Amino acid sequence: MPRLLPQSVLTELLPPLLAGTLLFAGILSFGYFFVSSQWLQGVPPGLIAQWIGYQLPDTLVKVLPMAAVLMTVVAFGRMNTERELVAMQAGGVSLGRAAWPVAAVGALLAALSLWLSLWVAPRANVETRSLYWDVLTGAGLGNLAGKTMDLRGGLSLYLSSYDTQSSELRGVRVEKWNPQQPRQGQVIFAESGTFSGNQLQLRDYQVFSVDYAQAARLSALPEGDPQAFREAVQATFPAVMIPESPQAVLTLDTGLSRKETFAQYADAVGADALGWDELQAQIRDPGRTPEQRRAAQLTLHRKLALPLSNLVLALAALPFALRFGRSLGVSLGIALAVALGYYFLFLRRWRWRRL
Template sequence: MNLLQRHIFASVLFTCAVAAGVFAFVLIVGNAFRDLLGYLLAGQLTIETFLKLSVLLIPYVGVHALPVGMLTGVLLVLGRMSAQHEVTAMRAAGLGLGYLSRPILLIASAGVVLSLGLNFYFMPQARTLYRNAVNDAVRQNPLRMIVEKTFIRDFPGFVIYAGGKQGGVLEDVWLWRLDKEKRVTEFLRAKTGRIDYDDESNTMKVVLVDTFSDRRNPKSPEVFANTDTQVSMGEASVDIPMENLFGQRVVSRKPSLMTLDQLLAMKKELAVAKAPLSERMRVDVALNEKAAGSLMIFAFTLLAIPLGIKVSRKETMANLGVALLLALGYYFLTFMVGWLDRSPALRPDLWVWLPPVLFISLGVWMFRRVERI
């Protein structure tokens, strides 16, 4: 690699790294605000736990930030070089588009390898650590999840309210048990209560003292005539499963959050058990989806090289707009292909390759057109 190619390599690498970093930061902030900020502001998570969880989001958002960052970086660098007539000077010196593209495609190939590592290993492991870190915070201090004088709706199937907290004791505790349609099937009100955590069953136990209960017929909870009212001076315990909130402290069985080794083992297990086609297809889709998503880095790069030269604009916003439109087009295609997940007979595991194959074909066609100009 000569001096000119090293210059192109360094410029593209730096710009792509900055662009991917910016996109990753935006995605991390968005996910942290959506999933964690409410818990932090309510005092349910400490700042240390919040920062730890935010760091664990990096592999997850990196999977999405790398392709868009590569696309944006190449468009910006080649757009600037084309606007300043550097590309014209190179062609006048007898250097073709292939010469210009060699260091860029080298970076893209390294990006594909990095993305494969993120998709098949680092991202699933980080997501497991993410769920377990929140679970650990709840296990160490389950009382933190209850904020006084606030209706807590974070637990699926339950609503909890506490009038106050004194040390480890809750005062004036209200608890509603809901059915799948979010109708109240039971109402409990207690003078005091406490919160315990059962690590073995991943369950938060709400122990109530001096309890008034109002139970309704589960078949028609909206009919108040069918109620069973009781008053207990002893203790009443309500178990709230935590897996629906943060996930169990086990390896995820969701294919998209499994490593390559786990996916291959699960595929073999389902084949031996002769599982239904829909279950086996979910694993095949996850394997192909992760690989196809990584290949999009190369597809975006191959498309961005001729497009960056052809756009020939120095304005950053114009190139960013082109990158945004291409990224939206890719994710729209991915979303459409995702509709086939419920139809295993249509082979959705093969259709996930449509976006990268389409973008690579378009990139090769544009590459040849620009080379002939």
């Protein structure tokens, strides 16, 4: 009875796994396209396919646990219905031994999902947002007008408006703070500028170095002493730079690139753009507060837990397969119920821990 050996169980697992992955990934990808289709009119199909392709790694991380459940329920439900499991046990093969292929496939899916979640999906998500806003819609940084954005390294950016024709920022304000002296910093005003890569170039700008600790002493100055007042103002604004030519360019290096800025700020829900290296850097960064390091640890734990759910859910689905997996429709429903129930508990617990 070669079909009843545990090794042959693998041939039962792969077809529903592949079918479930394609089905769930297709549904989720269509959902992305449907939600954004009103802003994608006139866009070449090749660019839309590229945009959906960039979302595929993150999509797979989300759908592989559902496909793993479907794999187990369909394969073992069919074998149980057709009495193949009974024949297998009669031949001396226990149910635990027959389930080893499920554990092996679940472990491989967990490893694949872990690689996608920590190394591939974060970079793909950044490319997704950049392609969408800069190419597909052409809105560029216009969606960020009126927002103050943290560009890391103590640098924040505000723009009043964005010219989509010239790709210029208008009405720019940049704040750069000294991490060792939190009351000292620079405020830069510029009429226009460009943001490309990790460089912010400003034109027609004015730079003011400000010491707010000195500014607090202005109210305590004695009246009728103009010399003391001038000295206090000089201490409050130790440096003011106004170039002679409005065409002069000031270049600032940003910690957050233009693409990463899209990923973090362009949408109501920021893209998952943090991978293993970024999270480890945040956890070990002594300049971050304990709350920020704890948030980075929680994010890392979440990105570890979801991939491992492939193994957990594949094995947890075995009792459901033996009890309910009689048809494809029932198996599909069970797969959705088990996976969505896990997602609900997972997200609820993660949000509770963040609070």
